[in-house]
Amino acid sequence: MWIKRLKHLWHLFLELSGEDAYERYLKHHVEYHANVVDARPALTRKEFYMLMQEKKWQGVNRCC
Amino acid sequence: MQKNLKFVLWSIVVLIALAALSTIALNRGESINALWLITAAVCIYAIAYRFYAAWIAAKVLVIDETRATPAERLDNGRDYMPTNKWIVFGHHFAAIAGPGPLVGPTLAAQFGYLPGTLWILIGAVIGGAVQDMVTLFFSTRRNGRSLGQMARDEIGVIGGTAALIGTFLIMIILIAVLGLVVVNAMKHSPWATSTVAATIPIAMLIGLYMRNIRPGRVLEASAIGVVLLLLSVFAGGWIDHNETLRVYFDHDGLPLAYAIIVYGFAAAVLPVWLLLAPRDYLSTYMKLGTVILLAVAIVILRPTIHMPAVTQFIDGTGPIFGGKLFPFVFITIACGAISGFHALIASGTTPKLLANERDIRMIGYGAMLLESFVAIMAIIAATVLEPGVFFAINSPAGVVGKEAIDAVAKINSWGYAVTVEQMNQLAKDMGESSLFARTGGAPSLAVGMASIFGSAFGKHLLALWYHFAIMFEAIFILTTLDAGTRVGRFMLQDMLGNFNKKLGETSYMPSVIFTSAIVVAGWGYFLYIGVIDPNGGVNILWPLFGIANQMLAAIALCVATSILVKSGKLKYAWVTALPLAWLVTITTTAAYQKIFSDDIRVGFFAAANDLSTKLTAGALPADKASVAPQLIFNQHLDAYLTMFFVVALWVVILDMLYVCYASLRGASILPSSESPYIKTAL
Numbered sequence: 001m002w003i004k005r006l007k008h009l010w011h012l013f014l015e016l017s018g019e020d021a022y023e024r025y026l027k028h029h030v031e032y033h034a035n036v037v038d039a040r041p042a043l044t045r046k047e048f049y050m051l052m053q054e055k056k057w058q059g060v061n062r063c064c
Numbered sequence: 065m066q067k068n069l070k071f072v073l074w075s076i077v078v079l080i081a082l083a084a085l086s087t088i089a090l091n092r093g094e095s096i097n098a099l100w101l102i103t104a105a106v107c108i109y110a111i112a113y114r115f116y117a118a119w120i121a122a123k124v125l126v127i128d129e130t131r132a133t134p135a136e137r138l139d140n141g142r143d144y145m146p147t148n149k150w151i152v153f154g155h156h157f158a159a160i161a162g163p164g165p166l167v168g169p170t171l172a173a174q175f176g177y178l179p180g181t182l183w184i185l186i187g188a189v190i191g192g193a194v195q196d197m198v199t200l201f202f203s204t205r206r207n208g209r210s211l212g213q214m215a216r217d218e219i220g221v222i223g224g225t226a227a228l229i230g231t232f233l234i235m236i237i238l239i240a241v242l243g244l245v246v247v248n249a250m251k252h253s254p255w256a257t258s259t260v261a262a263t264i265p266i267a268m269l270i271g272l273y274m275r276n277i278r279p280g281r282v283l284e285a286s287a288i289g290v291v292l293l294l295l296s297v298f299a300g301g302w303i304d305h306n307e308t309l310r311v312y313f314d315h316d317g318l319p320l321a322y323a324i325i326v327y328g329f330a331a332a333v334l335p336v337w338l339l340l341a342p343r344d345y346l347s348t349y350m351k352l353g354t355v356i357l358l359a360v361a362i363v364i365l366r367p368t369i370h371m372p373a374v375t376q377f378i379d380g381t382g383p384i385f386g387g388k389l390f391p392f393v394f395i396t397i398a399c400g401a402i403s404g405f406h407a408l409i410a411s412g413t414t415p416k417l418l419a420n421e422r423d424i425r426m427i428g429y430g431a432m433l434l435e436s437f438v439a440i441m442a443i444i445a446a447t448v449l450e451p452g453v454f455f456a457i458n459s460p461a462g463v464v465g466k467e468a469i470d471a472v473a474k475i476n477s478w479g480y481a482v483t484v485e486q487m488n489q490l491a492k493d494m495g496e497s498s499l500f501a502r503t504g505g506a507p508s509l510a511v512g513m514a515s516i517f518g519s520a521f522g523k524h525l526l527a528l529w530y531h532f533a534i535m536f537e538a539i540f541i542l543t544t545l546d547a548g549t550r551v552g553r554f555m556l557q558d559m560l561g562n563f564n565k566k567l568g569e570t571s572y573m574p575s576v577i578f579t580s581a582i583v584v585a586g587w588g589y590f591l592y593i594g595v596i597d598p599n600g601g602v603n604i605l606w607p608l609f610g611i612a613n614q615m616l617a618a619i620a621l622c623v624a625t626s627i628l629v630k631s632g633k634l635k636y637a638w639v640t641a642l643p644l645a646w647l648v649t650i651t652t653t654a655a656y657q658k659i660f661s662d663d664i665r666v667g668f669f670a671a672a673n674d675l676s677t678k679l680t681a682g683a684l685p686a687d688k689a690s691v692a693p694q695l696i697f698n699q700h701l702d703a704y705l706t707m708f709f710v711v712a713l714w715v716v717i718l719d720m721l722y723v724c725y726a727s728l729r730g731a732s733i734l735p736s737s738e739s740p741y742i743k744t745a746l
Contacts, residue, residue: 015201016154017286028141045280046275047276048280053336056339056341057336061159062162063160063162063164063399063403
């Protein structure tokens with residue numbers, strides 16, 4: 001029970017920090033593009049990371 | 065049975081809140097324990113969250129758990145994505161909580177601990193948290209549209225344009241004042257300057273690591289970065305003790321200001337992965353870690369508050385900034401009580417991540433309560449200092465005199481005990497050459513934090529704690545500076561794109577350089593003036609920022625009120641109209657006084673006239689006479705800027721009132737832009 005709780009917290013922390021963002025992207029990519037015939041291949045870890053950074057800093061996301 | 069138990073439990077919470085509040089408010093003459101402030105805050109937040117926020121969610125907004133959110137309907141795995149509520153809460157809190165709630169309460173402590181504390185608690189519960197929550201809700205119902213777009217859709221083009229220009233100007237003033245805070249913390253402090261300077265290569269190193277060495281491994285990279293930052297605090301101490309090295313980092317305000325301006329330009333033009341993104345990871349962990357550490361230290365240590373509940377400076381003669389308690393305590397403390405800037409976040413990334421509307425209360429209302437709690441801790445850190453020490457650190461040389469002996473005499477004449485020896489010893493303990501006239505709030509907050517940390521975790525490390533606190537403040541002030549300059553650049557490119565397509569392209573390098581230069585020149589100008597101003601600059605810039613920020617909050621509340629009225633919820637419109645009325649009252653009063661007051665420490669024109677009279681009479685010493693023309697010009701500019709803010713605000717309000725009136729009469733108005741109902745499948 002305890003271990004399960006801690007594991008859950010650890011996963012939340014991984015998601016919050018963005019550590020497992022690429023894994024979640026891959027999962028999403030497989031789910032949504034599995035049936036598409038000539039779907040684009042998934043981005044590499046580096047490409048994905050760079051794209052996310054660009055996107056993140058386009059708008060207001062840090063405040064006073 | 066369970067209902068009765070809950071009733072008893074909440075009654076106890078109410079009683080504790082009342083006891084704590086009356087202790088804080090009615091205590092006179094004796095010093096009180098900081099734990100009373102913490103207790104009052106926690107109980108009030110709990111009651112407000114459980115009852116007021118829940119009531120707003122259920123009755124006013126009528127949150128619908130069965131309704132699909134934009135994250136679900138428009139899920140694209142990138143910006144629209146249903147996300148666990150704790151994750152959204154974390155991102156939202158990291159976005160809204162910046163240096164504002166640390167600086168404002170520190171400055172406002174000149175009125176005593178009571179006014180600031182009450183405004184932080186009441187303002188957050190009735191104003192700030194409500195604003196954040198309703199804005200988040202309305203944006204969620206409109207596919208995550210921004211505040212500016214909602215203002216245009218619901219009120220009209222004028223409201224939308226005012227919101228857009230207002231946001232841009234706030235950004236400029238905010239960055240200038242934050243830059244000034246950092247400059248004042250680094251002035252003639254080789255330790256602080258070298259530590260802050262070291263954060264730049266550290267961030268770049270981490271950026272390279274996350275891009276090239278181990279792409280996307282943010283946790284391990286951040287861990288390395290945090291260790292390097294802590295080492296840089298030690299290294300700064302070593303540089304400070306090294307006679308040959310320390311001179312390279314010992315500078316006046318002006319060269320430091322130029323350095324920050326150059327840095328700001330570089331940060332806006334460089335790719336985000338190199339500087340901004342890694343700096344943000346580091347500052348987020350630093351911020352969370354330090355805030356938690358401070359809370360733990362306050363609870364362990366239970367420090368005594370030495371500042372009186374209310375000081376004589378409520379009459380407007382305060383040394384840190386001029387102006388009476390009303391309206392200036394409400395202007396000085398914006399972030400932590402109510403901050404319009406949050407409306408931009410609540411209508412930005414956050415609504416696109418919400419998995420279910422029921423999370424809106426926790427994220428919108430809850431995150432603001434947490435930020436308010438940070439502000440309470442800042443006020444504790446400022447007021448645990450001896451008042452004499454607090455005023456010695458925060459009073460500008462232009463008010464108390466340049467010489468230590470004059471400053472001490474002046475502060476003693478106000479009835480606050482402090483001696484030159486005491487200040488010298490304190491500076492020595494903190495590893496600084498002097499702590500007199502270190503305006504801007506950062507040094508005094510750092511001294512407060514160092515004494516709290518020092519008492520809780522070991523006194524012999526005071527100098528390290530002090531510079532750790534300075535580094536912690538500097539790192540996320542610089543993050544806000546980088547991010548703000550960038551956002552300012554995007555906004556400007558967006559506006560210019562209407563006239564010239566090429567200028568609107570965010571990847572077109574000449575446009576990037578041109579617009580970045582304009583934004584940096586904008587805040588660089590105010591920073592420059594702030595540094596050459598013998599009164600410290602913060603006394604002018606911070607109120608201007610406060611007025612601008614409260615104006616943005618008022619625009620957000622105008623949008624919310626008009627949506628409530630248009631959707632037939634007139635009887636609940638007071639939920640947003642009440643804080644709106646208060647904000648309009650304080651911003652209009654403050655703006656009026658800043659423009660028309662005869663008091664040269666309040667009125668911009670009065671100060672300009674006074675200075676030019678003295679200049680023509682030859683009554684100014686040479687160093688002041690040389691900068692006087694620039695200061696006079698700046699006072700005029702500030703007056704017109706304030707005028708612009710208040711006029712823009714009233715235009716939006718009248719526009720909103722007209723829309724409400726027309727809606728109630730059944731006349732034709734802009735239709736609601738709410739997206740249609742779709743049932744959730746999650």
